[in-house]
Amino acid sequence: MSRSQADVVIVGGGFMGAATAFFLRQRGRSVILLERGLIGQQASGTNFGNVRRQGRFLPQLPLANRSREIWGKLPELIQHDAEFLMSGHIRVCYRDEQADQFEVYAKEASQYGLKLDLFRGAEMKARFPFLGPEVLSASYSEKDGHANPRLAAPAFGRAAARLGAQIVENTEIATVEKEGAEFRATSTDGRTFHAPVLLVTAGAWGSLLSEQFGEPVPIAVHGPQMAVTEPTTYGIQPVVGVSSPHIEEVLYFRQVTRGNIVIGGCARGPAYPDVRRAYVLPQNTLLQFKQMHRLAPALAKLNIIRVWSGIEGYMPDDRPIMGASGNVSGLYYAFGFCGHGFQLGPGVGDTMAELIDTGATSTPLEPFDIRRFAAVATQAQQAA
Amino acid sequence: MGQPVTGQPRVVIVGAGPAGVRCAQTLLAAGISPIVIDESRRDGGQIYRRQPENFGRPYAKLYGTEAARAEDLHTTFERLRPKIDYRPNTLAWNVAERKLHLVHEGHASALPYDALILCPGATDRLMPVKGWQFAGTYSLGASQIALKSQAVSIGRKVVFMGSGPLLYLVANQYVQAGAQVAAVLDTSKFAQRLRALPKLLARPDVLKKGAALVSSLKKAGVSVVNGIEPLEIVGTDADGVQGVTYRDASGREQRIVCDAVALGYHLRPETQLADLARCAFRFDEPTRQWLPQIDELGRSSQAGVYLAGDGVRVLGADGAELAGRLAAYAALSDLGHTIDASTLDELKRQQQKMDRFRLGLVEAFPWPAAQAARLSDDTVVCRCEGITVGELRRVTRDEGACEANRAKAFSRVGMGRCQGRYCGHAAAEIIADAAGVPVEMVGRLRGQAPVKPLSIATVEEVE
Numbered sequence: 001m002s003r004s005q006a007d008v009v010i011v012g013g014g015f016m017g018a019a020t021a022f023f024l025r026q027r028g029r030s031v032i033l034l035e036r037g038l039i040g041q042q043a044s045g046t047n048f049g050n051v052r053r054q055g056r057f058l059p060q061l062p063l064a065n066r067s068r069e070i071w072g073k074l075p076e077l078i079q080h081d082a083e084f085l086m087s088g089h090i091r092v093c094y095r096d097e098q099a100d101q102f103e104v105y106a107k108e109a110s111q112y113g114l115k116l117d118l119f120r121g122a123e124m125k126a127r128f129p130f131l132g133p134e135v136l137s138a139s140y141s142e143k144d145g146h147a148n149p150r151l152a153a154p155a156f157g158r159a160a161a162r163l164g165a166q167i168v169e170n171t172e173i174a175t176v177e178k179e180g181a182e183f184r185a186t187s188t189d190g191r192t193f194h195a196p197v198l199l200v201t202a203g204a205w206g207s208l209l210s211e212q213f214g215e216p217v218p219i220a221v222h223g224p225q226m227a228v229t230e231p232t233t234y235g236i237q238p239v240v241g242v243s244s245p246h247i248e249e250v251l252y253f254r255q256v257t258r259g260n261i262v263i264g265g266c267a268r269g270p271a272y273p274d275v276r277r278a279y280v281l282p283q284n285t286l287l288q289f290k291q292m293h294r295l296a297p298a299l300a301k302l303n304i305i306r307v308w309s310g311i312e313g314y315m316p317d318d319r320p321i322m323g324a325s326g327n328v329s330g331l332y333y334a335f336g337f338c339g340h341g342f343q344l345g346p347g348v349g350d351t352m353a354e355l356i357d358t359g360a361t362s363t364p365l366e367p368f369d370i371r372r373f374a375a376v377a378t379q380a381q382q383a384a
Numbered sequence: 385m386g387q388p389v390t391g392q393p394r395v396v397i398v399g400a401g402p403a404g405v406r407c408a409q410t411l412l413a414a415g416i417s418p419i420v421i422d423e424s425r426r427d428g429g430q431i432y433r434r435q436p437e438n439f440g441r442p443y444a445k446l447y448g449t450e451a452a453r454a455e456d457l458h459t460t461f462e463r464l465r466p467k468i469d470y471r472p473n474t475l476a477w478n479v480a481e482r483k484l485h486l487v488h489e490g491h492a493s494a495l496p497y498d499a500l501i502l503c504p505g506a507t508d509r510l511m512p513v514k515g516w517q518f519a520g521t522y523s524l525g526a527s528q529i530a531l532k533s534q535a536v537s538i539g540r541k542v543v544f545m546g547s548g549p550l551l552y553l554v555a556n557q558y559v560q561a562g563a564q565v566a567a568v569l570d571t572s573k574f575a576q577r578l579r580a581l582p583k584l585l586a587r588p589d590v591l592k593k594g595a596a597l598v599s600s601l602k603k604a605g606v607s608v609v610n611g612i613e614p615l616e617i618v619g620t621d622a623d624g625v626q627g628v629t630y631r632d633a634s635g636r637e638q639r640i641v642c643d644a645v646a647l648g649y650h651l652r653p654e655t656q657l658a659d660l661a662r663c664a665f666r667f668d669e670p671t672r673q674w675l676p677q678i679d680e681l682g683r684s685s686q687a688g689v690y691l692a693g694d695g696v697r698v699l700g701a702d703g704a705e706l707a708g709r710l711a712a713y714a715a716l717s718d719l720g721h722t723i724d725a726s727t728l729d730e731l732k733r734q735q736q737k738m739d740r741f742r743l744g745l746v747e748a749f750p751w752p753a754a755q756a757a758r759l760s761d762d763t764v765v766c767r768c769e770g771i772t773v774g775e776l777r778r779v780t781r782d783e784g785a786c787e788a789n790r791a792k793a794f795s796r797v798g799m800g801r802c803q804g805r806y807c808g809h810a811a812a813e814i815i816a817d818a819a820g821v822p823v824e825m826v827g828r829l830r831g832q833a834p835v836k837p838l839s840i841a842t843v844e845e846v847e
Contacts, residue, residue, distance in 0.1 A: 038790060045793065150793040158783065230801055230837060258769075258796075282478040282485040282833065286492055286844040293840075303837035305801055 006030040009195040012202035015044035018156040019349020025163035036172040040153025046310025061112035067347025078159035082152035088238035089144035099137035204313030206335030222268035223278025223309035229302040231259030251291040278309035322368035399503035401429015403693025403708035410712035478833040506651035506694035515617030520625030524648030537563035539644025547749040548650030552597040573611040583744030659831030667824040674828035681714035703738040756813035768800020786819035
């Protein structure tokens, strides 16, 4: 059976894996990137395409800022812009309590260098005339925007390959283990991939690998509920998203320069990692229609032409798993990005490459440490 | 309306063409009153499309040689209508969790079913040709709709180009209606038809009708040319179609002046609903396309979902009537009814004959797969999104997109209003050629809801 060797083996060719492969090659490390399907097909390729920092868990902003820097340099870096557009992003709300939270968040985010401008009433109407009458307040982030998820991760994958990364698609990894100083990943058809460092970037499938090193995590699997309209005149620049404690109100949309409006939110759908399929439930599409009447009534004149979904991994605390293993040296994780990993992709790649290459990173990762679930893992072991 | 008789299984038929009508008739005869969902305003489907109520053209004029069959189907449906739950102007836009999702006049509703029989029909199978995006280029099906429904021709001087029985049928209907047909240009060779003859003889009556169509065109002075290769639909964005150029069988380039082109290469089943119902598909070697799997009665791989008519296998209108009956029997049998074995055997025997004839047609008028390789890079492949053949080849060769959905994701081919229904087959051939792989390895564009564009203004009905 075939045997391959590198400095680093990465399991999972989504955005995180592809970007890390690229940045590791930039640092001169040899890389094998293993992917069960094609690069960037699941959560990475089917998400909404938000390049949004505002609204994130504050300790995640340094990582998001690092990522945002890279988004602006994609053409020089990977010879592809992934259709990134610094279009601006607004968070809007229907209630006073969220409007108050916008003000608190804006103050706190400014500590992290994220500038947010708040708009209300006539000023908001003048600035964003497409918003419905129920919208109370808007928090505007000028330097955020959106990009095309169908293109971003594959573009990183191709750039990594150009730099010499070995990208192995259509290869499902069954087992991962460490023998002496070396990790071995074995595919379902018996090929083995060896390296002193192993990085797991397997998204919704991450726990299936981390548990083989005694670090299972409680990951839930869902599919985003996406839709797109027919093209219409390009006129709405910012990405728009609702902030609400009620998930059915959390609609978001963006217009691409081709003119189509991409819509998502309001619910999550069923996803089946074993068959690699996820579905949009018809009632969720209709729910999005209903919410669109509130958020941007004029858009109700449009038709949707397609819906789609993909497979996303969610953690119970809505934070990803990122950093070194708590159990095994040379083992690293970056998965479970809870439906908000797209913006982070380039930053995760850069940070993980730095961490693997130098043993440390300037970007704080403590809140994302896998050891926060160690108690859960111990309980599970005891129960078993 | 909508409430089944207590204790009766709820059987839902989609489509009121030949397959759907015969299916409803068979179910009703067995004591089950089905719900018939149809996107059209009136029954008849595409082939026996009915004219608007205030139009008075006689059957013979509208349907020619098929007048008797059309009238029989329409009369049958008139008799069924008071006894079934018929819902015209209703789009089945999605299927999930054993419910059919409908939209009617802007209102959405969900219809649970015990058995779902899909008879959605077929649309034209198209191979791009340079210039086919110019105004005045129609599919054969659309040309026929213009004539049957509205009594209008697509142009003053029309070229019919492509292959398949519909090419000759529609050209004839245009001649009968008094339109000027500049030429009928068929990519298939006479020799291919000769070779297919043994299979075509499975239905000598239909073969005779087909031959009559060709000779009637010739009698009317229409030039009928075989073995051509389309080169270009000449025109401009401002003025639309101005002519057609093609290479004749002897290799000479020819040019015909016209202001409209009707284009089509036989038909392709409308399979989105079967796809959304998660029916398994298989690659059909003779026609080079992915089709839903069915057994000899029309059972799909999903329990309770049946497929009939040109929406699963293009047997033509007579074959669709037969398939509609068989699917009804399959559903009845699965619902616990006893079916007379000799009736079933006779229908199956007829169906085998029709299938042999179908394969004959596929050989006589083959899908011109090889043309894909010869299309120039500046030819538009996806008309909705305006994507060229060159761009599709680029993502295949330079970005490694050798699978249909991957190439769609990278190039936007198939991402527009039609969702790849018109460009998907040709795109697969272009990808296969550029990647150097067999077309079955390219796969097929996965069907996604909605089946047709759905307005955001659609309001959900709460039951």
